[in-house]
Amino acid sequence: QKEVEQNSGPLSVPEGAIASLNCTYSDRGSQSFFWYRQYSGKSPELIMFIYSNGDKEDGRFTAQLNKASQYVSLLIRDSQPSDSATYLCAVKWSGGSYIPTFGRGTSLIVHP
Protein backbone atom coordinates (compact mmCIF):
# COMPACT_ATOMS: atom_id res chain seq x y z
CA GLN A 1 0.00 0.00 0.00
CA LYS A 2 1.60 3.23 -1.15
CA GLU A 3 1.05 5.98 1.36
CA VAL A 4 1.54 9.72 1.49
CA GLU A 5 1.53 11.28 4.93
CA GLN A 6 1.01 14.89 5.92
CA ASN A 7 0.46 16.51 9.27
CA SER A 8 -3.14 17.74 9.20
CA GLY A 9 -2.30 20.88 11.19
CA PRO A 10 -3.42 23.52 11.40
CA LEU A 11 -0.05 25.14 10.98
CA SER A 12 -0.33 28.73 12.13
CA VAL A 13 2.31 31.30 11.14
CA PRO A 14 2.40 35.09 11.34
CA GLU A 15 2.27 37.18 8.21
CA GLY A 16 5.73 37.57 6.68
CA ALA A 17 7.12 34.37 8.19
CA ILE A 18 8.25 31.23 6.40
CA ALA A 19 5.73 28.40 6.39
CA SER A 20 7.19 24.91 6.12
CA LEU A 21 4.94 22.06 5.00
CA ASN A 22 6.16 18.48 4.99
CA CYS A 23 5.15 15.28 3.28
CA THR A 24 6.56 11.76 3.59
CA TYR A 25 5.91 8.86 1.25
CA SER A 26 6.29 5.15 1.54
CA ASP A 27 7.61 3.92 -1.79
CA ARG A 28 11.17 4.43 -2.95
CA GLY A 29 10.02 3.98 -6.54
CA SER A 30 8.33 7.37 -6.45
CA GLN A 31 8.97 9.41 -9.55
CA SER A 32 7.36 12.81 -9.26
CA PHE A 33 5.97 15.02 -6.54
CA PHE A 34 3.33 17.72 -6.64
CA TRP A 35 2.03 20.39 -4.32
CA TYR A 36 -1.54 21.61 -4.65
CA ARG A 37 -3.26 24.41 -2.79
CA GLN A 38 -6.94 24.09 -2.00
CA TYR A 39 -9.03 26.89 -0.63
CA SER A 40 -12.11 25.95 1.34
CA GLY A 41 -14.89 24.87 -0.99
CA LYS A 42 -12.67 25.08 -4.07
CA SER A 43 -10.76 22.57 -6.17
CA PRO A 44 -7.03 21.86 -5.83
CA GLU A 45 -4.75 24.20 -7.73
CA LEU A 46 -1.28 23.07 -8.79
CA ILE A 47 1.51 25.13 -7.20
CA MET A 48 4.67 23.24 -7.98
CA PHE A 49 6.10 19.92 -9.03
CA ILE A 50 9.55 18.47 -8.53
CA TYR A 51 11.24 15.39 -9.94
CA SER A 52 14.88 15.59 -8.86
CA ASN A 53 16.58 15.72 -5.50
CA GLY A 54 17.27 19.20 -4.22
CA ASP A 55 15.40 22.48 -4.29
CA LYS A 56 13.16 24.03 -6.87
CA GLU A 57 12.12 27.65 -6.48
CA ASP A 58 9.18 29.50 -8.00
CA GLY A 59 8.56 32.95 -6.62
CA ARG A 60 7.80 32.71 -2.92
CA PHE A 61 7.54 28.92 -3.10
CA THR A 62 10.37 26.40 -2.79
CA ALA A 63 9.91 22.66 -3.08
CA GLN A 64 12.57 20.46 -1.52
CA LEU A 65 12.95 16.79 -2.34
CA ASN A 66 15.04 14.21 -0.49
CA LYS A 67 14.51 10.80 -2.04
CA ALA A 68 16.88 9.03 0.33
CA SER A 69 14.81 10.15 3.30
CA GLN A 70 11.55 9.91 1.36
CA TYR A 71 10.21 13.33 2.06
CA VAL A 72 9.24 16.39 0.11
CA SER A 73 8.56 19.78 1.60
CA LEU A 74 7.11 23.09 0.53
CA LEU A 75 8.43 26.37 1.89
CA ILE A 76 6.39 29.53 1.53
CA ARG A 77 8.40 32.68 2.12
CA ASP A 78 6.86 35.98 3.20
CA SER A 79 3.57 34.21 4.01
CA GLN A 80 0.42 36.20 3.34
CA PRO A 81 -3.10 35.76 4.75
CA SER A 82 -4.13 34.81 1.20
CA ASP A 83 -1.88 31.74 1.52
CA SER A 84 -4.25 30.36 4.16
CA ALA A 85 -5.50 27.12 2.62
CA THR A 86 -5.02 23.38 2.71
CA TYR A 87 -1.89 22.16 0.95
CA LEU A 88 -2.02 18.73 -0.64
CA CYS A 89 1.02 16.66 -1.45
CA ALA A 90 0.71 14.17 -4.33
CA VAL A 91 3.15 11.48 -5.38
CA LYS A 92 3.30 9.58 -8.65
CA TRP A 93 4.83 6.16 -8.89
CA SER A 94 5.96 4.36 -12.00
CA GLY A 95 5.26 0.68 -12.41
CA GLY A 96 2.43 0.98 -14.81
CA SER A 97 -0.09 3.48 -13.64
CA TYR A 98 1.40 6.84 -12.57
CA ILE A 99 -1.84 7.55 -10.75
CA PRO A 100 -1.03 10.16 -8.10
CA THR A 101 -1.69 9.34 -4.48
CA PHE A 102 -2.66 12.32 -2.38
CA GLY A 103 -1.96 13.05 1.24
CA ARG A 104 -4.81 14.29 3.42
CA GLY A 105 -3.40 17.80 3.35
CA THR A 106 -2.05 20.31 5.84
CA SER A 107 -4.16 23.28 6.82
CA LEU A 108 -2.14 26.50 6.87
CA ILE A 109 -3.33 29.64 8.64
CA VAL A 110 -1.42 32.87 8.14
CA HIS A 111 -2.52 35.44 10.68
CA PRO A 112 -1.96 39.19 10.27
Add this chain to the structure above:
Amino acid sequence: KAGVTQTPRYLIKTRGQQVTLSCSPISGHRSVSWYQQTPGQGLQFLFEYFSETQRNKGNFPGRFSGRQFSNSRSEMNVSTLELGDSALYLCASSLAGQDNTEAFFGQGTRLTVV
Protein backbone atom coordinates in the same frame (compact mmCIF):
# COMPACT_ATOMS: atom_id res chain seq x y z
CA LYS B 1 -6.39 28.22 -22.92
CA ALA B 2 -9.54 26.98 -21.24
CA GLY B 3 -9.18 24.95 -18.08
CA VAL B 4 -10.93 21.80 -17.01
CA THR B 5 -14.69 22.27 -17.01
CA GLN B 6 -17.04 20.26 -14.84
CA THR B 7 -20.80 20.37 -14.94
CA PRO B 8 -22.98 20.76 -13.06
CA ARG B 9 -21.35 22.58 -10.15
CA TYR B 10 -23.95 21.54 -7.61
CA LEU B 11 -26.42 18.68 -7.42
CA ILE B 12 -28.95 17.52 -4.87
CA LYS B 13 -30.27 14.00 -5.34
CA THR B 14 -32.37 11.57 -3.35
CA ARG B 15 -31.18 8.19 -2.14
CA GLY B 16 -31.67 5.53 -4.77
CA GLN B 17 -31.47 7.91 -7.71
CA GLN B 18 -28.63 7.99 -10.19
CA VAL B 19 -26.50 10.90 -11.32
CA THR B 20 -24.23 11.72 -14.25
CA LEU B 21 -21.39 14.21 -13.99
CA SER B 22 -19.47 15.65 -16.92
CA CYS B 23 -15.87 16.73 -17.38
CA SER B 24 -14.26 18.47 -20.34
CA PRO B 25 -10.46 18.32 -20.12
CA ILE B 26 -7.96 20.92 -21.24
CA SER B 27 -7.61 20.93 -25.00
CA GLY B 28 -5.01 18.38 -26.06
CA HIS B 29 -5.18 16.44 -22.79
CA ARG B 30 -6.16 12.84 -23.31
CA SER B 31 -6.16 11.49 -19.77
CA VAL B 32 -9.05 12.20 -17.44
CA SER B 33 -9.10 11.01 -13.85
CA TRP B 34 -11.95 11.20 -11.38
CA TYR B 35 -11.65 11.68 -7.62
CA GLN B 36 -14.03 11.75 -4.70
CA GLN B 37 -13.18 14.15 -1.90
CA THR B 38 -14.76 13.98 1.53
CA PRO B 39 -13.61 15.52 4.81
CA GLY B 40 -13.05 12.11 6.34
CA GLN B 41 -11.24 10.34 3.50
CA GLY B 42 -9.51 13.10 1.59
CA LEU B 43 -8.99 12.69 -2.15
CA GLN B 44 -9.80 9.16 -3.28
CA PHE B 45 -9.06 7.99 -6.80
CA LEU B 46 -12.05 6.59 -8.69
CA PHE B 47 -10.81 5.82 -12.21
CA GLU B 48 -8.80 7.11 -15.11
CA TYR B 49 -9.71 7.16 -18.78
CA PHE B 50 -7.42 7.46 -21.75
CA SER B 51 -8.40 7.17 -25.40
CA GLU B 52 -11.94 6.11 -24.47
CA THR B 53 -10.67 3.23 -22.34
CA GLN B 54 -10.65 2.85 -18.59
CA ARG B 55 -6.98 2.45 -17.84
CA ASN B 56 -6.95 2.44 -14.05
CA LYS B 57 -9.56 1.91 -11.39
CA GLY B 58 -9.66 2.70 -7.71
CA ASN B 59 -11.33 0.79 -4.94
CA PHE B 60 -14.95 1.86 -5.37
CA PRO B 61 -18.07 -0.28 -5.86
CA GLY B 62 -19.51 -1.00 -9.27
CA ARG B 63 -22.17 1.67 -8.73
CA PHE B 64 -19.50 4.11 -9.82
CA SER B 65 -18.79 3.98 -13.52
CA GLY B 66 -17.53 6.24 -16.22
CA ARG B 67 -16.78 6.63 -19.86
CA GLN B 68 -14.78 8.81 -22.19
CA PHE B 69 -15.72 10.05 -25.60
CA SER B 70 -13.60 10.49 -28.70
CA ASN B 71 -13.12 14.20 -27.92
CA SER B 72 -11.70 13.20 -24.49
CA ARG B 73 -14.72 14.51 -22.61
CA SER B 74 -15.64 12.17 -19.80
CA GLU B 75 -18.72 11.35 -17.82
CA MET B 76 -19.06 9.69 -14.46
CA ASN B 77 -22.20 7.92 -13.33
CA VAL B 78 -23.26 6.88 -9.87
CA SER B 79 -26.26 4.61 -9.59
CA THR B 80 -28.42 3.81 -6.57
CA LEU B 81 -27.12 6.79 -4.64
CA GLU B 82 -26.37 6.44 -0.95
CA LEU B 83 -26.05 9.14 1.68
CA GLY B 84 -22.33 8.40 1.88
CA ASP B 85 -21.89 9.39 -1.75
CA SER B 86 -22.27 13.02 -0.76
CA ALA B 87 -18.93 14.53 -1.69
CA LEU B 88 -17.02 16.84 -3.96
CA TYR B 89 -16.30 15.01 -7.22
CA LEU B 90 -13.27 16.26 -9.03
CA CYS B 91 -11.88 15.46 -12.41
CA ALA B 92 -8.32 16.08 -13.42
CA SER B 93 -6.84 16.15 -16.89
CA SER B 94 -3.30 15.57 -18.00
CA LEU B 95 -1.54 15.13 -21.31
CA ALA B 96 -1.14 11.40 -21.23
CA GLY B 97 -1.45 10.36 -17.60
CA GLN B 98 1.12 7.58 -17.51
CA ASP B 99 4.08 9.87 -17.12
CA ASN B 100 5.37 12.48 -14.74
CA THR B 101 3.42 15.41 -16.12
CA GLU B 102 1.12 17.36 -13.87
CA ALA B 103 -2.64 17.05 -13.60
CA PHE B 104 -5.04 19.99 -13.49
CA PHE B 105 -8.33 19.89 -11.66
CA GLY B 106 -11.73 21.18 -12.61
CA GLN B 107 -13.89 23.17 -10.21
CA GLY B 108 -15.66 20.05 -9.07
CA THR B 109 -19.25 18.97 -8.69
CA ARG B 110 -20.66 19.16 -5.18
CA LEU B 111 -23.11 16.26 -4.83
CA THR B 112 -25.49 16.13 -1.90
CA VAL B 113 -27.57 13.00 -1.39
CA VAL B 114 -30.60 13.42 0.86
